[in-house]
Amino acid sequence: MCGIVAYMGPRNGVPVVLDGLRKLEYRGYDSAGIAILNGKKIDIYRSVGKLIGLEDKIREEQLCGTPVIGHTRWATHGRPTEANAHPHKYEGVVVVHNGIIENYLELRHELAASGHEFSSETDTEVISHLIVQELRLGADFNQAVSRSLLRTRGTYALAVLYEKEPEKMIVARQSS
Ligand code: GLU
Secondary structure, rough: EEEEEEOOOOHHHHHHHHHHHHHHHHHHEEEEEEEEOOOOEEEEEEOOOOOOHHHHHHHHHOOOOOOOOEEEEEOOOOOOOOOOOOOHHHHHHEEEEEEEOOOOOHHHHHHHOOOOOOOEEEEEEEEHHHHHHHOOOOOOOOHHHHHHHHHHEEEEEEEEOOOOOOOOOOEHHHOO
């Protein structure tokens, strides 16, 4: 279980997403995190434990922007650490995920063998790496996400951002 909130629009997405996460917090107390577009970069803020930890961490930053995606985690694969907290970012691709990627070990071994370096223990992280692999092969952002999801087995609700196409957010779900 986990909570996902995503916002893209004319307002500052940070309070919108934090309000939403507060309502969904019961879905996961292991960690909380947000990703926010900051100029041409997507910045990630994550904290172990309840949402209040994340709120304390970002209070001074006075973050303002859109799009914003947020997540409260209930860990299924990987300990409740900051490195395992969502969002996961790899080469500009940012993912939050609810669910379980059942074949993540197999995918992780395959991606690692072709040079991908992982920074978490989660099943989720293979999704951002699969998307990057497809982008490197020449797929556009939409194709990269849909081709990647064809390779996964399991359940997901996802929100995905990509630094090179900051005006776009892709969401997808299967049995989550
Ligand atoms: N399987 C993912 C993880 O453990 C997502 C868990 C969730 O739905 O919060 O990080």
